[in-house]
Amino acid sequence: MKPNSKIYFASDQHFGAPTAAASFPREQKxxxxxxxxxxxxxxxxxxxxxxxxxxxxxxxxxxxxxxxxGKLAELKDAGIPVYFFVGNHDLWMGDYFEKELNIPVYHNNQEFTFNGKSFLIGHGDGKGPGDKGYKRMKKIFTNPFSKWLFNWLHPDIGVKLAQYLSVKNKLISGAEDVKFLGKDNEWLVQYCNRKLATNQYDFFVFGHRHLPLEIELNATSKYVNLGDWIGYFTYGVFDGETMKLETYTR
Incomplete structure (x- = not known):
């Protein structure tokens, strides 16, 4: 890392929901x-x-x-690396970001090391125990045949249908997403602990949960969930040594 620089993390903006007009102020923010x-x-x-x-x-x-x-293109053109991880709402991301914005796109967790600190980074969906229904659904949606079938819908029909179903998804407004389940019951915490049994990471950084969380897993490892840009407007900051959550209040 360059001196006096920081690495920033954000997740779950869900732009376009529940409507384009309602989403616009959040996009501006x-x-x-x-x-x-x-x-x-x-x-x-x-x-x-x-x-x-x-x-x-x-x-x-x-x-x-x-x-x-446009802002992401500006940042990339200015030489700032931007990395994008596919979530469950934009899992049909192709190569548009890579070709138009020169932003790498990841479909699975990735390991990074900054200033000697190790990170495991991803969206977080489908990880940990349970949630078998969603895991089965994800396999269907990520199947190339399913994508091929959807591709045959006219965009005016396909996009409108998908937007309607996406807004109905519980991850946007479900009460479960703002309720802390307890350290032992948080499924991403369980996933991180399982990873720590075989590999050491200083920081696990995920989204998807829609709830800002900072949990010490052990003396040297921390789990951070980034919250969202719907109600919390939280983001992660790594200053070269420590990783913490902050809230954008402008």
Missing amino acids: FVAWLDEIKKDADAIFLLGDLFDFWFEYKTVVPKGFVRVL
Whole structure:
């Protein structure tokens, strides 16, 4: 990392939900945050569900999000690395970000090391015990045949249908997402502890949960869930030594 720089993490913006008009103020706030952190950002990690729905046809992408995409392009052009992790709402992300914005896209957890600190980073969906129904559903949606079938829907039909179903998803407004289950019952905590049995990580950073969490797993390892940009507007900051959550209040 460059001296006096920081690495920033954010997740679960769900732009487009519940409507484009209702989402727009949140998009403006997020763009303002990106503009503010560019002064000292060594890298920016976006951990999925940036959009409430995203599907890339061969020559078509969903309408909207121009300010967000433009700001990400500006940051990349300025030499700031940006990394994108696919979430469960934008799991049909293709190569648009890579070709148009030069932003690498990851579909699975990735390991990074910064200033000698090890990170395991991902969106967080489908990890840990339980939630077998969702895991089965994800296998169906990520199957190439399912994607091929959806591709045959006209974009005006396919995108509208998917947006309707996505907004109905419990992850947007479900009461379960704002209730802390207890350290022993949080499934991502259980997943992290299982990983620690075979590998040492200083920090686990995930999204998906929609609840800001900082949990010490042991004396040298910490789990951070980034919350969301729907009600919390929280994000993670690594200053080279410590990792913590902050809230954007502008």
